[in-house]
Amino acid sequence: MGLKEDLLKLKEEAKKLIEEAKDKNSLDKIKVKFLGKKGEIKQVLKSLGKLSPEERKDIGKVANRIKEEIEGLLKDKLAYIKRIELERELRENRIDITLPSHWIETGHQHLITKTLQEVVDIFISMGFSVAEGPEIEREDYNFDMLNIPKDHPARDMQDTFFINKDGYVLRTHTSPVQIRTMLTEKPPIAIVAPGRVYRKDMDPTHTPMFHQIEGLLVDRNITYRDLKGTLQKFLQEVFGKDTRIRLRPSYFPFTEPSFEVDISCSMCDGEGCRVCKGAGWLEILGSGMVDPNVFEAVGINPEEYSGFAFGLGVERIVMLKYRIPDIRLFYYGDMRFIKQF
Amino acid sequence: MKVPYSWIKEFVDIDKSAEEVVEKLNETGLEATVETFGEYIPNIITVKVLSVKKHPEKDRLYICEATDGNKTYQIITGADNVKKDSIVLLAQIGADIKGITIKERKFGSYTSEGMFLSLEELGLADNADGVWLLPPDTPVGVDGSKLLGLGEEKLIEIDITPNRGDALNVKGLAREIGAIFNIKRKEKKTDIKILNRLIPNISLETDKCYRYRGIVINNVEIKPSSLEVQLKLIKSGQKPINNVVDITNYILLQEGQPLHAFDLDKIEGKITVRNAKDGEKFLALDGNEYSLKSDDIVIADENGVIALGGIIGGETTKVDENTKNILLEAANFDYISIRKTSKRLAITTESSYRFERGIDVESLPEAENKAVEMILDLAGNNSEVMGEKDIYLYPYQPKEIKVRERTVKRIIGIDIPKEEIADILNRLEIPTETIEDGTVSKIPAFRSLDLTREIDLVEEVGRLKGFNEIEESFPSIPINTDKNISYYKFENRTRDFFIDNGINEVITYSFVGERIYKSLNLPLPDIEITNHLTTDFRFMRDNLAVSLIQVQKENLRHQIKDIAVFEIGEVFFNDFEEIRIGILLRGDFIKGFNFKKNKIFFTTKEKWSFLEVKGLIESYLKLLGITDFELKHSEKTYLNQYESAEIFVRGFNVGYFGKIHPEVAEKVEIHKDTYIGELKLKYVSRKLKENALKDGYLYTYFKLKDTPTFKDLPKYPSVKRDLAFEVDDTVSVEEIFKELGNSSKLIEKISLFDIYYLDENRKSIAVSVDFRDREKSLSDEEINREVESIVKKLKEKIKGLKLRG
Ligand SMILES: [Zn+2]
DSSP states (O other): HHHHHHHHHHHHHHHHHHHHSSHHHHHHHHHHHHHHHHHHHHHHHHHGGOOOHHHHHHHHHHHHHHHHHHHHHHHHHHHHHHEEEEEEEEHHTTOTTTTTTOOOOOOOOOHHHHHHHHHHHHHHHHHHHOOOOOOOEEEHTTGGGGGGGOOOOGGGGSSOOOBBTTTEOOOOOSSSHHHHHHHOOOOEEEEEEEEEEEOOOBTTBBBSSEEEEEEEETTOOOOOHHHHHHHHHHHHHHHHOOOEEEEEEEETEEEEEEEEEEEEEETTTSSSOOHHHHHHHHEEEEEEEEEEHHHHHTTOOOOOEEEEEEEEEEHHHHHHHTTSSSSSGGGSHHHHTTTTT | OOEEEHHHHHBBBOOOOOHHHHHHHHHHEEEEEEEESOOOOSSSSEEEEEEEOOOOOTTOOEEEEEEOOOOOOEEEEEOSOOOOOOOEEOOOTTTTTTTTTOOOOETTTTTSEEEEOOOOTTSSSSSSSSOOOOOTTTTTTSSSHHHHTTOOOOOEEEEOOOTTTGSSSSEEEEEHHHHHHHBBOOOOOOOOOOSSSSOOEEEEOOTTTEEEEEEEEEEEEEOOOOHHHHHHHHHEEEEEEEHHHHHHHHHHHHOOOEEEEEGGGOOOEEEEEEEEEOOOOOEBSSSSSEEETTSSSEEETTEEEEEEETTEETTOOOOOOOOOOEEEEEEEHHHHHHHHHHHHHTTTOOHHHHHHTOOOSSTHHHHHHHHHHHHHHSSSSOEEEEEEEOOOOOOOOOOOOEHHHHHHHHHHSSSHHHHHHHHHHHTOOOEEEEEEEEEEEOOOGGTTOOOOOOHHHHHHHHHHGGGGGGGOOOOOOOOOOOOOHHHHHHHHHHHHHHHTTOEOOOOOOOOEEEHHHTTTTOOOSSOBBOOOOOOGGGEEOSSHHHHHHHHHHHHHTTTOEEEEEEEEEEEESSEEEEEEEEEEEEEEEEEEEEEESSSSSEEEEEEHHHHHHHHHHHHHHHHTTTTOEEEEEEETTTTTEEEEEEEEEEEEEEEEEEEOOOHHHHHTTOOOTEEEEEEEEEEEEEETTOOOOOTTOHHHHHHHOOOOOOOOOHHHHHHHHHHEEEEEETTTTHHHHHHHHHHTTTTTEEEEEEEEEEESSSEOOOOOOOOSSSSSOHHHHHHHHHHHHHHHHHHSSTTTEEEEO
């Protein structure tokens, strides 16, 4: 038996033990057993002295190679064991990913403000600015300057809330914002004014408070055709590209000519259904060309300037779009309602 | 107003269907709908009653014999208005009346071979007294349904805008339809003979009556109207009464001119049209007694008021079956005065409704003459028109209005030649001629209230030209100035922040009631609604807390106990308004399973508490760039003062938050761990040109905040030191933070990591401080010196402070 054979035998033995090793501890023991200062390889090499320098050199090479091989095997096995242990640890810490989560549940935006924003943003993108006014409004801004004199039947169309402050009312529409804007700014004027308005009314389709969006464009050479184009663009943005619009001459004191604007019913595509009460059309907003009396009231020359105005009820649009049966649902703050949207 | 289409066709030769007409009316500005009159019912026939006798066995029943000309029927009826020779509608065996099939039926030992019908059973009235007695001119033995036009006649209903009083009658509608379809309207002129034997003694003593015409007719026989008149009234939704009353209603519907018939013999002496005396009493036809005011217009005789002008007739002079001679009134009253009176006394009649919207003063005599003609025709052969008096002091002067082609182009946007403008207006019976740059029109009386300016005629032109057919264009809109968009964006960002943080948006009424204010120990708001709907809607709120508490209560009713809501809305004060955001938070806001090393899953709950709410508000303020604010204990009556704070920015109060006071919570029945907060977003002025960027509002500070400029990123490391101080309990953490921050330029960050009580009066506060010098690395020694100096400064500022450890 030569030393070489002894070494090779040791290698085979180490290899076998490494394969069988189950943890880092066993590997450490194997390392000591074979590669330690008093390890078996060292023991074999002790008898090296008896050999010739060539043989010594030769055996030394073999011994080193075997040492490296065993070290390599140990390293690989250690890495393997670590991986296994990590895997086991991860598995032990595993989570049921279907468990209920643990974070703040995002809140819900109210449908009214959501729709209001959608509408206002469309007009902002067309170049309109946002204007505002108080909800307790001067009676003359709310009525007289809008060409609604006292004792005019049009005042009946809007049941007004009066307050303990002379000359003021709860605004019945957002139209007084037109007056405020025109009194403080010179044309060109392009504004939208969203806000709460108040009328003395209460049933499934009316609440004493609701939301309107007012629009006003005043400049030289603004015509009915611009009104039609602007509203068509806006309504197609809200209700879809295929929406057709219809302007029916109507009456509002502060516009002349005045129009009720209908859109084709999206439920039945104009065929007539329950939503549109068989008409195929849905009344959606009121509009018209600014009445010269209004221009005169705010000191704008109606011979030089013209303009259009429109006002739409936000609740009506929301009710149509989301099929909400009762307008009062908007104002209870009932989470069972709010969280549906 | 609802009228049969066939009636309209008497005034215009039109071959279009009612549906086509209605569609065009809508397109040109009159809201119209069409419906069919009733439903065809087979087996109804007109019969004449031959005899009526009491049922020998049954109380309150009558046995009648009736004939259709060929056959005689035995009919048992409970109606006591059926007489011999009455002409009535008979539902024969097999007829379906309101879902019930008529069969032979025995009443005692007598058999009924059908049923006499009332208006109610025909579905034409909501209630009816007795069988419908048809007038004597009704043919016998004809199909009843056909005779009435059931299931065949088209009814057109018009809902007018307040400016179109002229379209509130058959004639006006015919005029409108004629103009739309370009068909000339037709009208038969009256021809009556007026004797001058009895001129009524009428004097006009008010300036609120523009015309008053009275006609005396003698020997009038009061009886039911002709079948034609009755049917037209029934189809128009009115109940026939007697010939004279029916004729006044008929003319009102057809001509738009309200008429009133007085029993001449009940009038005492001279008639005066005057203003009422304050407190004057009037017994009206509706059975009520009204107390009048000097604004009201009355017709009076020597005994007092006999009619409330333009609104309702009086009981004392009403026409009844014994009336012989009548005074027929046609008048034109001031519409504002009528409106005021009608509103004050809460009486709306067909007459007042029309007066308020304007009546054609010029065609008054013709309309009245038509009525006279009908009365002479229907009310007896001996009648004579004894005399008339027409007081019309200031005859109508048509206003001339020019329409420039240029204006039409400027408003409508298309060129319409003056010839076409004139043609359209003439079709509307507005006499118009062309002039150099357009047209000139003489406005007829029937449109005098509505058409007063060039623009009004421009609308008429566009309306009939067909606004819908005119092609749209898109205006070039000047670039927006962003003035208010920034607040709009600010509000949107605010809303998004709270939604993203799990708070739900609500919108509540701005109205509040006294009750909730009492419960919260708050003084009532400034603004009271004088005509409020209910006591809960009596005031305009001056805070959002009251509204949000009601939202919480509403949800508690549905067993929703965890709640996180906010509202952005206005609150109201005597001279200004504020936009605020209010929040209300209660209960768990995070619920979930947590994982721990020991492999135990357990449920965690995080509840809204003072610090969570503070954190929410703080991080919102940080979003706005507001990091410098102060908190002071709140003294709000409805808050627990030990767990609530008022927020100050730059020394101004911008809001508050805190826990509800337990007594208040108990009173309003909400949870005691409810947190409420409000932040003032924006000042809303009622004055023009007032700067809305006032102090005390977050939007103001958001707008005014400085734009940060870049600082070099630190080159040298920071060093952390932990310091623990012992202080009196009265010293707040914030105080220590503030003084620490002021004490050294090298301090970059301070964080609290421990706080505990040493005894009742002393506590330990441990903080970790980051030091950094932007110019160099700090040595231990330098930091030690800095800490020494800091502690020295702190000891001077905060009494009783000691460095620990
Ligand atoms: Zn539809």
